[in-house]
Amino acid sequence: MIEITHLKKSFQGQRVLEDICLKLEKNKTYALLGPSGSGKSTLLRCINLLETPDSGIMKMQDLVIDFAKIPKRDLQKVRKKVGMVFQNYNLFANKTALENITQSLISVHKYSKAEAEKIGFEYLDMVGLRERAGHYPSMLSGGQQQRIGIARALAFNPEILLFDEPTSSLDPELVEEVLNVIKMIKDKTMILVTHELNFARKIANEVLFMSEGKILEQSPPETFFNAPKTDRAKLFLEKFHRAI
Ligand SMILES: Nc1ncnc2c1ncn2[C@@H]1O[C@H](COP(=O)(O)OP(=O)(O)OP(=O)(O)O)[C@@H](O)[C@H]1O
Numbered sequence: 706m707i708e709i710t711h712l713k714k715s716f717q718g719q720r721v722l723e724d725i726c727l728k729l730e731k732n733k734t735y736a737l738l739g740p741s742g743s744g745k746s747t748l749l750r751c752i753n754l755l756e757t758p759d760s761g762i763m764k765m766q767d768l769v770i771d772f773a774k775i776p777k778r779d780l781q782k783v784r785k786k787v788g789m790v791f792q793n794y795n796l797f798a799n800k801t802a803l804e805n806i807t808q809s810l811i812s813v814h815k816y817s818k819a820e821a822e823k824i825g826f827e828y829l830d831m832v833g834l835r836e837r838a839g840h841y842p843s844m845l846s847g848g849q850q851q852r853i854g855i856a857r858a859l860a861f862n863p864e865i866l867l868f869d870e871p872t873s874s875l876d877p878e879l880v881e882e883v884l885n886v887i888k889m890i891k892d893k894t895m896i897l898v899t900h901e902l903n904f905a906r907k908i909a910n911e912v913l914f915m916s917e918g919k920i921l922e923q924s925p926p927e928t929f930f931n932a933p934k935t936d937r938a939k940l941f942l943e944k945f946h947r948a949i
């Protein structure tokens with residue numbers, strides 16, 4: 706289980722995350738939903754310490770992080786436990802698909818090149834791209850690049866996997882292939898930020914609804930989508946239904 710208590714984050718004096726308390730149970734999928742600017746990306750970036758929260762505590766297995774003072778070695782430990790999939794894939798342009806996966810396995814996780822490549826091919830198989838191992842990102846479609854991004858994030862067997870709008874840069878016809886890969890992921894604690902609400906509804910065990918830096922609701926998808934508790938969530942869902 707991963708537990709976050711009283712996480713606060715401001716940018717230039719403006720509070721962006723108010724007082725986040727969150728328990729993430731092992732191997733559950735959480736859909737993190739909310740209007741633009743509500744703090745979803747910032748929360749994910751705080752969990753993998755791409756942003757440093759101002760205060761709060763995070764417990765991840767044996768590791769206890771006090772956000773107010775994070776020793777450098779703990780920063781590394783957190784990064785080794787958290788996988789992240791970005792909206793714009795964030796692949797290294799000058800590395801092949803396989804190298805994109807093996808790079809951190811070798812440099813951060815200290816696998817030998819041979820071991821890293823064995824794992825790399827395993828995950829290329831999982832995302833259906835073994836035959837593209839030697840391709841550079843510019844030679845791959847957006848959907849293929851994101852599948853490499855997912856393979857890279859899974860390859861080091863992270864404790865938790867964070868997705869920040871993994872399909873929102875994709876042409877509509879490429880969204881499905883990426884969602885299908887996400888659907889295949891088993892036995893992993895995941896937080897998924899997405900505007901694909903139908904997908905979120907199908908795969909999430911729990912919905913977290915954020916607004917203005919706070920988690921306003923946490924409930925199973927059926928409850929959230931059929932009977933949201935707050936007016937803010939009702940408005941959010943109405944807008945979505947009007948849009949489709
Ligand atoms: N590096 C930063 N410096 C200053 N303000 C920031 C920074 N990053 C985010 N913010 C602000 O924090 C708030 C939350 O932003 P965040 O990107 O977390 O929202 P979001 O819920 O992910 O929105 P979207 O759905 O549009 O991606 C916004 O008001 C944003 O302008």
Ligand SMILES: [Mg+2]
Nearest residue numbers: 745746747869
């Ligand atoms: Mg965002």
